[in-house]
Structure formats: C-alpha cells, structure tokens
Amino acid sequence: MGELFARLRAGYGAGPRHLLVLLLCFVVTGWVALRVAGEATAGRMLLWFVGAVVLHDLVLFPLYALLDRGLRAAVGVPARPSAAAPGRNEAERATARLALLNHVRVPALGAALLFLVYLPGVLGWGADTYRAATGQERTPFLGRWLVLSGALFLLSAVVWVIRWARWRSVRGNRDPAERG
Structure with missing residues (x-):
C-alpha cells in the first residue's frame, strides 16, 4: 500500500x-x-464571475502586492528570507517583524473582504431598492463596517502584544551564554 x-x-x-x-x-x-x-440569469452570473476574475488578476492583485511590498519595507522584513542577515539575533528579529506584518495583513484582509462583500451597502448604492425591498435604511452599513474593521485590528493588536510579551519572556529566560 x-x-x-x-x-x-x-x-x-x-x-x-x-x-x-x-x-x-x-x-x-x-x-x-x-x-x-x-437559471435565466446564468449569462449575467458568468459575466460577473469573469469580470471579478479579470478585476482581481489585473487590478487588485498588483495593487495589494504593491501594498504588501510597502508594508514589508516599512516593517523591515526582507523580500526574500535569504536576504536576512545570517546571525541568530537578526533572524529572531526578522521573525518577530514578519509576525508583526502578519498581524497587520490578517485584519486588513478581513476588512477588505467585508468591504467587497458589503460594497453596495457600505458605499450607499441602491439605497432606494434596499428600502423598497426591506423597509429598512442602509445607513448603518458604513458604521458597522468601520467598527468591525477596527475590532479586527484591535483584536490582532492584542494578540500581537500577548505573543510579543511571551516571546520576550522566553528570550529573557534563555541561558546567558546563548544570548547574543
């Protein structure tokens, strides 16, 4: 087998x-x-799907790749792991900076996905149609998206602080001969 x-x-x-x-x-x-x-609207769904693929591949991917490169430069994470200095302390610092970068990436991705999913509501598009269909207003969408995005970043920051404190305590408890 x-x-x-x-x-x-x-x-x-x-x-x-x-x-x-x-x-x-x-x-x-x-x-x-x-x-x-x-479905009668299959052609429209296919058009939206192809449009989303093209929009993602030709516009959004280069945009968030550029943003990620800027974040890497701001945090000090090398573009390639081999570009980091070979020393142990520098490798630990690079790992900590990468963890920090990931604690910015994850809530940013969550906020961006929520924005895309609720785009018409967040931007206030189709308010009359929404009101006619549900009898409710669309005004809370932007505020709720901002609060939820802020909560994602806050939660990520709290998790980062806890991880950083643990990392510092583990690093401080090492044998003095191992510290560099």
Whole structure:
C-alpha cells in the first residue's frame, strides 16, 4: 500500500487526501454549474464571475502586492528570507517583524473582504431598492463596517502584544551564554 501511495505522489505530485479533496471540489463545482445553468440569469452570473476574475488578476492583485511590498519595507522584513542577515539575533528579529506584518495583513484582509462583500451597502448604492425591498435604511452599513474593521485590528493588536510579551519572556529566560 505504501508503494502505491509513493507512486501516486510521484506521478500526481501530492498525496491521496489532496486528490480526494480536489475531486470533491470538482463534484461540488459541477453541481453548482448544473444548478446555475438552468437559471435565466446564468449569462449575467458568468459575466460577473469573469469580470471579478479579470478585476482581481489585473487590478487588485498588483495593487495589494504593491501594498504588501510597502508594508514589508516599512516593517523591515526582507523580500526574500535569504536576504536576512545570517546571525541568530537578526533572524529572531526578522521573525518577530514578519509576525508583526502578519498581524497587520490578517485584519486588513478581513476588512477588505467585508468591504467587497458589503460594497453596495457600505458605499450607499441602491439605497432606494434596499428600502423598497426591506423597509429598512442602509445607513448603518458604513458604521458597522468601520467598527468591525477596527475590532479586527484591535483584536490582532492584542494578540500581537500577548505573543510579543511571551516571546520576550522566553528570550529573557534563555541561558546567558546563548544570548547574543
């Protein structure tokens, strides 16, 4: 059985669980495609999907790659791990800076995804249609998005401070001969 898995990994490039999950994804995608194909608005959905892919690949990805490069430069994280100094202390500092960068990236991603999902509400588009359909106003969307985004950044900052304090205490408890 181990030889079969080794041959699968050599030929496929991944293990059997990966293949099973990928096949499951294809089944779900096929089911969704069959469900959507019968819809009268399938063409519009396809157009939105293609537009979203093009918008992401040609506009958004270069934009957030540029923003990430700027964040890396501001925090002092090298673009390539090999660019870091080989010393132990510098490697620890680079790891801490990368952790800080990730504590900015994650809430920023959450805020951006929430913004995209609730874009019409946050920007106030379609307020008349929303009011006619629900009888409610759209005014709280922007405030709620700002509060939720702020909460994401605050939670990330609290987690970072706790991790940084633990890192400092572990680093301080090392043998003095190991400290550099």
